[in-house]
Amino acid sequence: MTHTLDQLQISLPSPEQRITPDWKNAERLQIWVKRDDLIHEVISGxxxxxxxxxxxxxxxxxxxxxxxxxxxxxxxxxxxxxxxxxxxxxxxxxxxxxxxxxxxxxxxxxxxxxxxxxxxxxxxxxxxxxxxxxxxxxxxxxxxxxxxxxGSSAHALTGVSEILRELRQTYDYILAPVGSGGTLAGLIAGASAQISDKQANIIGIGVLKGQDYLEKLVSNLLLKQALGPVQQANWHIEHGFHFNGYAKTTPELTAFCQHVNHTLGIPIEPVYSGKLFWAAKKLIEQNTFAKDSRILLLHTGGLQGARN
Structure with a gap:
């Protein structure tokens, strides 16, 4: 018997959900979440x-x-x-x-x-x-x-880049957590391939201590796709939200994840998605984004990693 990918019952495209969090300055912006955590109950995000x-x-x-x-x-x-x-x-x-x-x-x-x-x-x-x-x-x-x-191979970039083709609207900023570099590289590759007058700024949120290291991972993956610097979309990585290392957390971050789950109905955990949402909250509080900007947070799943 031949076993095919179709039998996995993956649910795509994942929805884009508008959120109105109780964060300072959030009312100045339009904030959405790409719910890749809903793709499959096990093969999430x-x-x-x-x-x-x-x-x-x-x-x-x-x-x-x-x-x-x-x-x-x-x-x-x-x-x-x-x-x-x-x-x-x-x-x-x-x-x-x-x-x-x-x-x-x-x-x-x-x-x-x-x-x-x-x-x-x-x-x-x-x-x-x-x-x-x-x-x-x-x-x-x-x-x-x-x-x-x-999973951050050259094959991965093609799969991740499909996220951009699914989007129902344009965004000024796309934020995603960065661990092994494949997701961010895939978003950059996808944005670079788009024919558009306006590309989204892509911001990675480092979930581990990795300044320069994470940038190198992403750049090396892009080189394998033959994407030179001139062709690449506008991107950078924020390194101030890793909470002292991979899978490291604090009571404040844990409480924040619980608050988001309770108030927005979106399950997040402190390893990846929690640090993404925390970073978004802090950057919005700092007025990093211009008024009326459209911001998309990519929920990359990974909820099983928070099990005890």
């Missing part, structure tokens, strides 16, 4: 956007084994694990850290989906983009397809 073209490539080329990387709470590995299980593709997940006696909810799901989980120490994990290390893994797993951490 940008994870499906970044995986779709890779999975299509694997199926077209009859690849039956995928190897990828992530931490013990990885949204990417979680989505990939579900997809591989549904489509009967073997997954080897190379996981940073040793969780042999301390399973996370994500790892329990991967085990239930029959993934092959290989734990490595942090020093080894740092080699995940090293050519020699990947060559050795290729020998260990012959005929496997490798997908980078976070």
């Amino acid at each position: 940008n994870k499906w956007r970044k995986l779709r073209q890779s999975i299509r490539y694997a199926q077209t080329n009859h690849i039956q084994h995928i190897v990828s990387f992530g931490g013990g709470h990885s949204n990417h590995l979680h989505a990939l694990g579900y997809v591989c299980s549904a489509l009967k593709i073997k997954l080897t997940a190379i996981v940073r850290g040793h969780y042999h006696n301390n399973d996370t909810p994500m790892l329990r799901d991967l085990k239930a989906w029959q993934a092959d989980i290989q734990f490595v120490d942090r020093k080894t994990y740092q080699l995940r983009d090293d050519d020699a290390y990947l060559a050795a893994l290729s020998q260990q797993y012959p005929n496997a397809m490798f997908i980078p951490e976070g």
